[in-house]
Amino acid sequence: MKARNKIGAVIGVTFSFLFVAASFQNCAKQVDFASLEEVTLNGGGSDITNGSSNSKPQTDIDGAPVDAKQTLESMMSLLGLSRTDINMTAVNAEINYRRNLLMAQNDLTLVNSPSIIAITSLAGVVCQQAVTKEKKGAKDLFKYIDFAKGPSSYGKLGAINTYVSLVDRFWMRQPSKEELALISQTVDEYFSTLDSAAMSKATESDKLAVFICTGMLSVPDSYLL
Amino acid sequence: MRGYKYLVVVASALSMANAHAADKDMLKAKRLYERMTGVKVSSTKPELKKVAELISQNNDRGAANYITTTPDFLNVQVKNLSLRLSNKDESVKVPFNDFSALVVGVVRDNADFRDILTADYSYEVRGVANDTDERTRYINQNNYTPIETTYLDMTNKGILVKNSSQKLVRNFWDTEDTQANYKAGPVVALGTNPEAAGVFTTRTFAERNLSGGTNRRAVEFSLKQFLCVSMAEAADSSASDQYVGRDVERFPAGDHNKYLTSCKSCHSVMDGMRGAFAKMEYVNFTHGGATGTYSHMNGDFFVKQGILDDYNAYYKEFVTPTINNILPDLVTNQENSTWFKARVAYLVSRGQTQAAATTTTRNTLNTIRDPAVANALFAEYRSIAANQTVLATIKANYKAANYITEYTANCLNKLGTTAGTAQAREDNFLVCNLDGKKELSLIYDFYNKKLTAAKVADAEKTRLLNKLINKGRPANINLATPYLQATGKRIQFPRNNFDSTTGVAVKMNKGSYPYGFVVNSDNFVNNATLGSKSSFFGWRGPASAGGSGVKDFGRMLSDSRRFSQCMAKRVYESVCLKKLEATQYSTLVRLGDRFEAVGYNLKNLYTEVALDPVCGVVKGE
Numbered sequence: 001m002k003a004r005n006k007i008g009a010v011i012g013v014t015f016s017f018l019f020v021a022a023s024f025q026n027c028a029k030q031v032d033f034a035s036l037e038e039v040t041l042n043g044g045g046s047d048i049t050n051g052s053s054n055s056k057p058q059t060d061i062d063g064a065p066v067d068a069k070q071t072l073e074s075m076m077s078l079l080g081l082s083r084t085d086i087n088m089t090a091v092n093a094e095i096n097y098r099r100n101l102l103m104a105q106n107d108l109t110l111v112n113s114p115s116i117i118a119i120t121s122l123a124g125v126v127c128q129q130a131v132t133k134e135k136k137g138a139k140d141l142f143k144y145i146d147f148a149k150g151p152s153s154y155g156k157l158g159a160i161n162t163y164v165s166l167v168d169r170f171w172m173r174q175p176s177k178e179e180l181a182l183i184s185q186t187v188d189e190y191f192s193t194l195d196s197a198a199m200s201k202a203t204e205s206d207k208l209a210v211f212i213c214t215g216m217l218s219v220p221d222s223y224l225l
Numbered sequence: 226m227r228g229y230k231y232l233v234v235v236a237s238a239l240s241m242a243n244a245h246a247a248d249k250d251m252l253k254a255k256r257l258y259e260r261m262t263g264v265k266v267s268s269t270k271p272e273l274k275k276v277a278e279l280i281s282q283n284n285d286r287g288a289a290n291y292i293t294t295t296p297d298f299l300n301v302q303v304k305n306l307s308l309r310l311s312n313k314d315e316s317v318k319v320p321f322n323d324f325s326a327l328v329v330g331v332v333r334d335n336a337d338f339r340d341i342l343t344a345d346y347s348y349e350v351r352g353v354a355n356d357t358d359e360r361t362r363y364i365n366q367n368n369y370t371p372i373e374t375t376y377l378d379m380t381n382k383g384i385l386v387k388n389s390s391q392k393l394v395r396n397f398w399d400t401e402d403t404q405a406n407y408k409a410g411p412v413v414a415l416g417t418n419p420e421a422a423g424v425f426t427t428r429t430f431a432e433r434n435l436s437g438g439t440n441r442r443a444v445e446f447s448l449k450q451f452l453c454v455s456m457a458e459a460a461d462s463s464a465s466d467q468y469v470g471r472d473v474e475r476f477p478a479g480d481h482n483k484y485l486t487s488c489k490s491c492h493s494v495m496d497g498m499r500g501a502f503a504k505m506e507y508v509n510f511t512h513g514g515a516t517g518t519y520s521h522m523n524g525d526f527f528v529k530q531g532i533l534d535d536y537n538a539y540y541k542e543f544v545t546p547t548i549n550n551i552l553p554d555l556v557t558n559q560e561n562s563t564w565f566k567a568r569v570a571y572l573v574s575r576g577q578t579q580a581a582a583t584t585t586t587r588n589t590l591n592t593i594r595d596p597a598v599a600n601a602l603f604a605e606y607r608s609i610a611a612n613q614t615v616l617a618t619i620k621a622n623y624k625a626a627n628y629i630t631e632y633t634a635n636c637l638n639k640l641g642t643t644a645g646t647a648q649a650r651e652d653n654f655l656v657c658n659l660d661g662k663k664e665l666s667l668i669y670d671f672y673n674k675k676l677t678a679a680k681v682a683d684a685e686k687t688r689l690l691n692k693l694i695n696k697g698r699p700a701n702i703n704l705a706t707p708y709l710q711a712t713g714k715r716i717q718f719p720r721n722n723f724d725s726t727t728g729v730a731v732k733m734n735k736g737s738y739p740y741g742f743v744v745n746s747d748n749f750v751n752n753a754t755l756g757s758k759s760s761f762f763g764w765r766g767p768a769s770a771g772g773s774g775v776k777d778f779g780r781m782l783s784d785s786r787r788f789s790q791c792m793a794k795r796v797y798e799s800v801c802l803k804k805l806e807a808t809q810y811s812t813l814v815r816l817g818d819r820f821e822a823v824g825y826n827l828k829n830l831y832t833e834v835a836l837d838p839v840c841g842v843v844k845g846e
Binding site (some may be wrong): 063064066067069070073074075076077078079080082083086092099100106107140164168169170172190222223225 | 246251252255259260266267268269270297300301307308316317318373374375376377452801
């Protein structure tokens with residue numbers, strides 16, 4: 001039952017992350033990418049909390065998603081990974097498996113559910129490489145997470161601080177109040193799926209780091225140029 | 226004291242203003258970097274800080290120029306451009322290849338970008354597996370794929386290495402050894418391509434545009450990729466159809482008007498230009514049999530290098546003796562034959578165990594009848610009285626129509642003749658019947674019943690029966706080539722697809738329309754010059770009206786204004802991430818002119834486009 005809860009939470013939180021990113025800086029509401037008329041990612045967007053999205057003027061999205069041969073490179077760039085940091089076999093296996101689902105061109109209309117799933121899956125593999133790298137050497141991305149201990153040692157604050165530092169690193173800004181509220185809720189949900197024994201396991205710290213990293217790489221701001 | 230307080234307040238205000246400006250510069254740098262490289266970037270990337278620093282000094286141009294020197298720019302943005310250029314679908318989802326390597330190399334080395342259509346140099350990848358093996362460049366593209374699978378940095382001139390000339394394959398030793406393990410010398414015999422012309426003379430271009438067909442695809446591809454012009458746009462119904470080939474139907478569905486109003490428009494332009502590719506072919510290689518190996522070839526090279534003579538000499542020296550001497554020995558001596566022993570020894574040398582090698586080789590032997598077994602069966606068959614009666618009856622009726630239907634006249638005549646002994650006549654008939662009728666032959670039926678009576682296992686029975694009728698036996702050439710491989714004497718040569726006098730590919734003169742143009746050289750004419758077409762393409766330079774060979778064709782395209790504009794359009798759309806619409810013609814012209822003004826340096830074009838106000842990447846530029 002716990003496992004099922006955890007899977008549910010992971011899926012839910014992943015899409016929460018989509019929600020978080022789409023709503024940052026008053027940029028947009030959660031949208032269906034196929035219906036471009038409603039997408040307003042560049043400052044002209046609607047505030048999801050006031051329910052007035054349809055009454056606001058629509059603007060074009062300024063930018064386009066990375067294409068199939070820019071996705072992995074972008075993820076590695078955001079995480080500061082080089083070829084020597086990664087297990088090429090694992091990463092190549094994943095990118096070869098997912099490439100056909102990734103966007104063929106820098107075209108927003110090509111973003112769809114399969115491509116988002118492909119990006120998320122690829123992000124998971126790349127984030128795992130980042131975690132492995134940090135566990136071996138100096139900590140940088142995940143300095144608020146102690147990989148030698150379980151999540152109970154650094155608690156919710158460690159998770160949220162990781163998120164905040166990655167927002168700054170990836171998106172060069174600070175998280176909004178709404179985003180902080182959502183990430184706080186997300187972390188609560190995540191921790192609620194762990195019992196006290198799991199909270200003390202070091203392996204759970206790996207999973208938490210991969211979880212946060214994957215969620216952040218899977219949102220539009222991490223793949224829109 | 227009060228003054229000190231004011232100082233603190235002012236300093237704080239200035240500090241906040243500076244911080245705000247720095248943040249703004251970083252965001253501007255991030256946007257510029259991401260658009261120019263196609264890669265998302267984190268705030269900690271050292272290159273980004275350098276870009277922001279240049280922007281803070283009001284040096285946007287310097288910042289953009291700096292970005293064009295970064296690995297991300299070359300390894301992602303330019304590589305993607307090169308991949309899109311290399312295929313008609315303009316997809317980036319194709320493997321890195323020799324075509325792309327040339328484009329990336331030209332950009333990296335700040336060469337005139339027109340070189341991609343005229344250069345006689347090429348690029349290859351070093352520091353990867355088998356990089357000394359020329360087959361990884363000319364027979365397949367394995368040399369290039371590690372660029373992406375191992376994330377190599379092409380800004381490193383020790384990785385993407387320039388070769389001073391383009392080559393073609395004369396022949397190559399068909400060995401499983403890599404060049405590093407092959408001690409007898411170069412695996413591939415190369416010669417200089419007499420008509421090198423940038424990407425046009427790469428294997429990838431040939432594979433995608435010169436394979437089969439009539440080389441018209443190459444013209445369509447070239448106009449689309451390098452001039453951004455479709456065939457429909459290039460078509461001109463008023464142009465002369467003097468050069469339209471013999472294979473184009475002049476009376477489609479019996480209607481000449483349809484040809485005049487529809488077919489002729491495209492073919493006048495396309496067939497006029499396709500002469501440039503007349504001596505080019507994506508050719509299959511052979512060692513006597515079919516191989517599935519292909520590479521690009523030039524007709525003049527094929528003829529002048531005497532490749533056909535080399536092949537004939539090879540065939541005479543190695544293949545013919547194998548067929549004449551080794552194969553009869555294989556049939557007669559089976560597992561004791563030279564062929565069998567050579568194959569087993571070869572497989573063992575490649576790492577198989579003796580048992581596995583023997584089993585593998587026996588699989589071939591199971592398709593070849595053992596004459597000793599067959600002769601014994603004939604003798605046994607004849608020794609049975611009932612069978613003698615059958616043979617006597619057949620002999621008595623050897624001219625009867627129903628017997629001819631069942632046994633064929635050819636075989637019956639061997640029995641009906643009076644020449645030779647009775648036993649020889651019967652054996653000849655039985656062999657003929659066995660070869661002709663296979664599973665329906667007398668001996669097959671006899672052997673089947675015999676094996677069944679002896680309760681031989683089904684699998685073994687099937688094996689023996691199939692062996693008796695040579696079921697699945699390869700053609701002689703396909704039995705000869707494994708032996709040549711095992712003895713290190715298998716060589717592959719390009720097939721002769723060219724006219725021995727002119728060097729023109731045979732496929733260029735397909736068709737039979739008597740008044741169609743016969744291609745006998747690689748001269749070509751530019752038929753897209755009439756009326757508005759001239760200004761539409763902006764033809765310029767010495768080859769603007771036509772020329773001789775693909776290099777001139779490359780010059781014709783790359784000297785045109787349309788080439789500059791097309792490249793500007795491609796760069797604009799990849800940096801600005803929006804279409805350059807037809808209504809923005811003045812922007813297209815302006816960017817094309819800028820490309821020419823910066824000496825056709827593609828890096829500079831990226832800078833020009835990124836800083837152009839219409840692009841909107843850098844606000845306020």
